[in-house]
Amino acid sequence: MQQSIEAVNLTKKYGSFVALSGLNLKFEGAKCVGFLGPNGAGKTTTLKLFTDMIRPSAGHALINGIDVHENKRDALSSCTALIETPEIYPSLTPAEALSMIAEIRGVSSNERNIRIEESLNEVKMLEWKDKKVGKFSKGMKQRVNIASVLISDPSIIMLDEPTTGLDPRGMSEVREIVKSLKRKNRLIFMSSHLLNEVTDVCDEVAMIDHGKLLVYDSILNVIQKFSENGSNIIEVGFSRAIDENIMEKIGKLENVKATSKIDETNLRMEILGDIKVQEALFYELANMKIGVISFKPSSSALESTYLNMIKETL
Amino acid sequence: MPNRVPSSIRQAFTVTKFELLNYVRSRRFIIMLGIGIIVGALLTLLVGHYRPSGFLASSIDFYSSWWGISATYIVILSGIFFGGDAISGEFQNKTGYFIVGNPIRRSSIYAGKWLAAFVASFIVLIVFLGITVLNNFYYFGLNLPYQFLESFLFTLLYLISVLGLTFFFSSLFKSSSVAILTTVVLMLFAFSLIQELIDAFVHVEPWFLITYGAGIIGNILTVPYPSHILTTHFGHVVVTSYAVTVPEGIAILVAYFAVTVILGLVLFERKEFN
Incomplete structure (x- = not known):
């Protein structure tokens, strides 16, 4: 049991x-x-x-x-x-x-x-x-x-x-x-x-x-369901510095709505779609062999979801 | 393999073991032991120096004057020191949060802590008993009247009752200082005062007071045993004094323990950690 x-x-x-x-x-x-x-x-x-x-x-x-x-x-x-x-x-x-x-x-x-x-x-x-x-x-x-x-x-x-x-x-x-x-x-x-x-x-x-x-x-579903535009924010970590070429390639992937750099080796991706979409994206990123070492929902995304929900109950 | 939770009795003994370990290493135990030793040492010096006839008339008079008076105070102080905040401290100091969230009944915690307080008090009492008996041996040789053994057993019964009462107050209040203060005021002042007033002027036997029941500790050392009722006339004023009988004293002490321990346990079971 x-x-x-x-x-x-x-x-x-x-x-x-x-x-x-x-x-x-x-x-x-x-x-x-x-x-x-x-x-x-x-x-x-x-x-x-x-x-x-x-x-x-x-x-x-x-x-x-x-x-x-x-x-x-x-x-x-x-x-x-x-x-x-x-x-x-x-x-x-x-x-x-x-x-x-x-x-x-x-x-x-x-x-x-x-x-x-x-x-x-x-x-x-x-x-x-x-x-x-x-x-x-x-x-x-x-x-x-x-x-x-x-x-x-x-x-x-x-x-x-x-x-x-x-x-x-x-x-x-x-x-x-x-x-x-x-x-x-x-x-x-x-x-x-x-x-x-x-x-x-x-x-x-x-x-x-x-x-x-x-x-x-x-966590992913909560962020997606309750985010203002139905999107998810994912933070991706790299083993090396991210250049413009990589940013452009990622930005062109299906279901990726926007990308922005957090720092030299981390970027934030706004994506549309459920956990299956995330799985596919993760697979694609790994296949691109661009040094992806982490892929996780952004805490700031959870934070904004949390604040939205708490605001609603005030 | 999952652990098998021991029986409630075994868990109570576990609580006793570690609570006692905490007691004997604590400052309060050293202070209480110190009080017992200081009282014993002072009495030794004073009796040795002044040789009061009340003490030295006979072995039984010695025990009556020495043990009959001091032992009740040692018991009350031990009850306050070890029982005063035993339960309230679990809430106020948050020590209860460490243990209550485990698969253990609150009754096991209560019983374990009570037993630890009893053992700690018993150690103090035994040290004071040792000083008393050694002094008696010095003055009267190897002479241990059976009344003294009875008095010692009554003292233990009184200790059991006092700890029942202090644990009850400790369960009643969440604040340790309020619990201790209530016990101090009642045991050291209020009960004695009420007893004196009711005894003397209302002419009602104070059978409902624990301190009256404890009278058997000293009374058994008086030969012959004091009259149950003694009326003295001072002109128009009649003063009555009562001496508790042995069966009555035992009944009072047992009743106090039974009632307070049940009420204390019910309160602890119902009290919430919030």
Whole structure:
């Protein structure tokens, strides 16, 4: 059975304030779903409902088909979550804090130390494993928190703005960790404010505002469907400097509406068409042997789509 | 292969293990242990220097004056130090976010933390007990009256009740300082004051106060056991004092624990991390 996260009419009210309104969503299989929305949109509320940190006013939060509120132990047995920026008992070391989570999750004693070392190594905290957490910076604590999510080798991971508190290098490392998790057949549900992060890491995106789901689809489809003229923006990276000849050749390709240089080795392409068109274009570019090394939806395209959608709900 | 989540009881013991590790390395544990040692050292010096007859009349009088008075304060302070913010701190300091999102029942977390607070308090109490017994050995030789063993067991029961109460207040409030302050005011001042006033002037037995129930700790060390009701006339004014009986004291302490631990757990189960 594929791993799944499902919200069925999930609602959370605080008095008359509706934090989440009848959310219906289902993610299945190994992929990374970005969860976007402005502050107060209901992102963290949703993730807290999926970890039973808060109770739903109506509806159900299901993990692998099990209601989290009714059977938390089974529902969360193969799912880990990092919600906000947790604090760890200050007198514990990262190794001890992770050992506690590993024991609670039933990681066998002979595997525990290996997993702790692997997780800490992955977040570049291995050399700090025996130092007390109380003396750590916010960024270091967040790295240990991320390690705690990896410790039990879960099939589902929920991350609530995981790069919060990290410096640019830390943010980049976390993105790489998330990408590597994706390669290990996990379902990742990640909320973020950072659109370039979502574009870089996620396959699909769910946008939420005022507690309501606006859209859920692949990033490319969302950009295409909701961009002002139905076009997609793709950023193409080259291994060498782009000359006018290359620009002209690309500009003449079918479904390419416009091209512009971002810098010496990157260009932006405005294209018309769905994912099949993009696949064909990618194939053509590769066949042109002009040094294409990357081909991805532009984060600025997602940003303009996001802003358009949020504007509509104001 | 997926991990098999351990039983709730085993998870509670895991929480106890790491919570206790956090306690024994914390400043508060060192301070509380220090308080126990300082109180013991001061009593040792004062009794050794002044040789008060109330202390040194007999072994049982020694325990009555020393343990009967000090142990209840050690228990209350331990309850405040280790239980005051045990639950509220999980919300205020966000430590709860690290553990609650895992496949563990909140009751396991509550029980694990309660047990850790009990063990930490027990260590402090044992150190104070050691100082007490060593002093008694010095003055009276190897003499351990059975009443003292009873008093020690009642002290443990009082500790269980006090921790039940402090955990309840800790679950009631999200702010650690409010939870601690409420416990301090009630346990150190309000309960004693209410007990004195009701005892003396309303002439009603204060069976509903935990501090009244704790009276068995000192009373058992008084030979013969004090009268249940003592009425004294000062002219037209009648002052009544009550001495809690052993069954009554045990019932009060057990009831306090049972009620507060259930209410505290219900509150913790219902409280949201927002």
